[in-house]
Amino acid sequence: MLPVTYYLALSAVLFIMGALGVLIRRNLIIMFMSIELMLNAANLAFVAFARFHQAVSGQIFVFFVMTVAAAEVAVGLALIVTLFRTRHSVDVDDVTLLNG
Amino acid sequence: MTVQLILFIILALVAVATALGMLLSRSAVYAALYLVLNFATVAVFYLLLNAPFLAVAQVTVYAGAIMVLFLFVIMLLGTEQLRRRHTLAWQQPVAIGLGIILLAETAYIVLAQRGLVSPGTTEIASITGSPTEVGFNLFMSYLLPFEITSLLLLVAMVGAVVLTREEKKK
Numbered sequence: 001m002l003p004v005t006y007y008l009a010l011s012a013v014l015f016i017m018g019a020l021g022v023l024i025r026r027n028l029i030i031m032f033m034s035i036e037l038m039l040n041a042a043n044l045a046f047v048a049f050a051r052f053h054q055a056v057s058g059q060i061f062v063f064f065v066m067t068v069a070a071a072e073v074a075v076g077l078a079l080i081v082t083l084f085r086t087r088h089s090v091d092v093d094d095v096t097l098l099n100g
Numbered sequence: 101m102t103v104q105l106i107l108f109i110i111l112a113l114v115a116v117a118t119a120l121g122m123l124l125s126r127s128a129v130y131a132a133l134y135l136v137l138n139f140a141t142v143a144v145f146y147l148l149l150n151a152p153f154l155a156v157a158q159v160t161v162y163a164g165a166i167m168v169l170f171l172f173v174i175m176l177l178g179t180e181q182l183r184r185r186h187t188l189a190w191q192q193p194v195a196i197g198l199g200i201i202l203l204a205e206t207a208y209i210v211l212a213q214r215g216l217v218s219p220g221t222t223e224i225a226s227i228t229g230s231p232t233e234v235g236f237n238l239f240m241s242y243l244l245p246f247e248i249t250s251l252l253l254l255v256a257m258v259g260a261v262v263l264t265r266e267e268k269k270k
Contacts (some may be wrong), residue, residue, distance in 0.1 A: 002104055002108055004149075005210060005213070006108060006112075006160060007145070007149070007163050008210060009210050009223045010112050010115065010116075010145075012206040012209075012210060013116055013119075013203075014115060014116070014119055014138075014205075015206075016199060016202050016206060017116070017119040017122075017123055018119075019122060019202060020195065020196070020199040021122065021123050022193045023198060024119035024123065024192055024199075025123070025196035026150065027180075028126060029133050029170065029173065029174055030122070030127050030128055032170075033122060033131060033132065033135050033170060034122070034185065036125070036135065037119060037122065037135065037138065037163070037164065040138070040139065040142050040162070040245060043142070043154075043158075044142055044145060044146075047145070047146055047149045047151050047154060050149070050151070050229070051149040051151070051229075052152055056229060056233055056234060057231050057237065057241075058237055059151050059153070059154055059234055060200060060237055060241075060242050062151075062154050063157065063234070063238065064194050064245060064249060066157060066158075066161050066162070067252065067253065068160075068252065069144060069162070070161060070166060070207070070253070070256070071165065071253055071255070071256030072256075073113065073166050073169055073170070073250050074169070074236075074257065074259070074260040075256050075259045075263070076262055077169055077170070077173045077260070078156045078259065078261075078264045079262075079263060080173060080177075081176070081264050082263050082264060084177050089147065089178060099176065100130065100174040
């Protein structure tokens, strides 16, 4: 097995790419994809540690994170669709009011 | 060991390149397709890390269901034709600066820990991460969280339906 540090470094790089995506891009859908990328980076760290400690619990946690991600995507995309209906834009700079 | 290292490096390059592609592509559809490739490489990493169940779940749930949902919404909204505006001119440079600071911090942490974490075991794994083992743990030790998960998915489904429902004219 490769040193767990390699996987952690890769996970960190992917997480930072996700964070940068949220910071740089103004398109809500792409920001949302960046969040998925960050969740994936965290999952990779979980699996690497599960392998490192020879414990299957880390893999179970990834399973739960995947479920939460699926739920989050369903609600988040529904929100984006609703926003687009009222504002005709998915640019986050246009979303300045809580009032529809 | 060396074969694994070469495979890791190639896959890591693909993963980072696709993440960058997602970050920089103008079109949301291209970004989504880059992300599918990224999720596929992460699935191969799961296989390398002895987690075959998660690798398959990654492909079906992430690269399959979630990204199809993304592509569906992108094409449903047709936001590709929308013009791009920049209302905050200083926002992007500041974001890139913050990202570089975050990268430097993380690199420092990873490099500073180098000697502290032992490189892991090379013996045959006692934990295989096979579907049998994952399922056993899931339904024995983690039964309650698993049941709560079903509730979470139900709430998400109801939420999505309520949010996207057409409002009745008053």
